[in-house]
Amino acid sequence: MKNILIYSILCFIAVLPVSAQKFYKDAINITNASLWQQGESLYINMQIDMRNLKVSNDRTLTLTPVLAGPNNNVALPEIVINGRRRQKAYLRAMALDKTTNMEIPYNTEEVLTYTQIVPYESWMENAHLDLEENLCGCGGHQEVLTQEMIMNGVSTEAKRLAALRPTSSFIQPKAEVVKARSEQYEAHLDFPVGKSVILPDFMNNQTELRNIREMFNKIQNDKKLTVTGVYIDGFASPEGxxxxxxxxxxxxxxxxxxxLSTQEQIPTKLYNVSFGGENWEGLVQALEISNLKEKTEFLHIIRNTSDIALRKEEIKRVGGGIPYRTMLKELYPALRKVNCRIDYTIANFKVDEGKEIIKTQPQYLSLNEMYLVANSYPKGSDDFISVFDIAVRMYPNDEVANLNAAAVALSKKDLTDARKYLDKSNKQTAEYANNNGVYNLLSGNTAQAISEFTKAAQNGNEDARHNLAEIEKVMNMKRE
Structure with a gap:
């Protein structure tokens, strides 16, 4: 006969509580059932109220908790409730048989706190707890009534860790004293050979000039912007x-x-003119993407012949001069260009202004202004998240913008984006270490997460200290 577990100590009813369930003709109530894995052990716990249970004089009711999985079953110590006459017979048998290890069955006048600890095995992660009810009578009569489920689902350390909501770190970007920006246009103006006069109606000049004017007008007409300089740099193709x-x-x-000075209202003193001379760099770039068979030979000459006059002669001789004439026609015109850049400053904005501007002209906000706008909304709200998403689009290579975007992605458990942004963040910061720890925790790599959190905490990151404390609670959580 199996030993009967009877515990009078109080035990902690942990996560996964089950509201009162009725068993055996609704005479038994089971509450606070839990399956709890901690370390190498599985704790089974429940409270069984049998005060309404009546067992016939000659009958024995045996209740056997069973831990059941798809291919495994573990029968736990059973609880035996005897009828009045069966109880007397049981006591006589116990008194006569000195070698039998028998215990007094459960007293139904009390509420039993049932606790059992078994070695934890991996299959138990998806196990459920059943109650097998057997009713026996005199003359060897036995009736298996039923096997009912008490609860489903084991609370494992892994599940409890996965349920944590670790805290990600944000960095407030430095405020810009002066928000200096620039716009640049590469104008491929067409000039007659050997000439430098702009003819608006010559070849494609009308389109190019219109594009430059549009850039100027956009900046000049926006009261939030102040032009600080216009920089013009001219280039020629390398023939002659x-x-x-x-x-x-x-x-x-x-x-x-x-x-431009006659067309636009920008003071002449703001113009700065320079010249780049022969556009060899542009020729190299054009050759690299061209389909010319001789481009490797041309590139070798350009890169290895420092004397410009000799370089031009060698280029002309390649392939008897035919490839050179092709370059003159297909590549050289685009090298005769003028780069035009407008530098300007942007006004600073208060948070309320920034909340409106970010909807239509987010490029006018600094990262610090965006950060302040984001934090004017409840943390984790859609508006809060949206601002950081906009920030990283406006400043895709900024380390702080990427760190904060990673924090947002982690809050959404978007590990793909989080990794992408983390890889573009400054890996030397405590905030990066904390967010990398969050990434590892959400990825199931608890050991690496703890290592990252520890590194961040040692460098003063409070979010990492909080995350370590939460993990410690889970790892050391005991059933009381």
């Missing part, structure tokens, strides 16, 4: 004498300055 090309690149830049 070097000195002539240098002069052409300069005079073409001056021509654009003259044209």
């Amino acid at each position: 004498p070097l000195k002539l090309n240098e002069q052409l690149s300069k005079s073409r830049a001056e021509a654009l300055k003259k044209y």
Whole structure:
């Protein structure tokens, strides 16, 4: 006969409580059932109220808790309730049989706190707890009434860790004293050979000039912006004498300055003109993406011949000069360009202003202004999250923007985006270590998460200290 477990100590009814369930003709109530894994042990706990139970004089009711899985079953110590006459016979048998290890059955006038500890095995993660009810009578009569489920689901350390909501860290970006920005346009103006006068109706000049004017007008007409400088840099294609090309690149830049100063309302003193001379860098880039068979030979000459005049002669001789003539026609025109850049400053905005501007002109806000706007909303709200998503789109290579975007992604348990943003963050900060710890915890790598949190905590990160404390609660959580 199995030993009968009878515990009078109070035990902690942990997570996964089950409201009162009725068993055996609704005469037995089971409450506060739990299956709790801690370390290498599984704790089974429940309270069994049998005060309404009546067992016939000659009958014995045996209740056997069973831990059941898809391919495994473990029968736990049973509880025996005897009828009045069966109880007397039981006591006589116990008195006569000195070798039998028998215990007094459960007294139904009390509420039993049933606790059992068994070695934990991996299959138990998805196990459920059943109650097998057997009723026996005189003459060896036995009737198996039923096996009913008490509860389903084991609270494992892994599940409890996964249920944690670790705290991610944010960094407040530094405020910009002056919000300096710039817009640049690469104008491919067409000039007659050897000329530097801008002819608006010549070839594609009308379109190019219109694009430049639109850039100027957008900035000039926005009262939030103040122009601080206009920079024009001219280039020439590398055919013909070097000195002539240098002069052409300069005079073409001056021509654009003259044209713009008469068209736009920007003071002449804000213009800065320079010349880049022959556009060899542009030629290299054009060759690298071209389909010319001789491009490798051309690139070798450009990169290994420092004498410009000799370089031009060698280029002309490749393939008898035919490839060079192709370059003159297909690649060289785009090298005769003028770069135009407008520098400007943006006004600073208060939070209420920023909340409106971010909807239509987010590029006007600094990262610090976006951070303040985000934190004017409840943390974790849709508006809070949206601002940090906008920030990383506006500043895709900024380490702080990426760190904060990673924190938002982690709050949504979006591990793919979180990893992408973390990889573009400053890995030397305590905030990165904490957020990397959150990433590892959500990925199921608890040991690495603890290591990262510890590193961050040692560097003063309060979020990491909180996360470590939460993990410790789970790892050391005992059933009282």
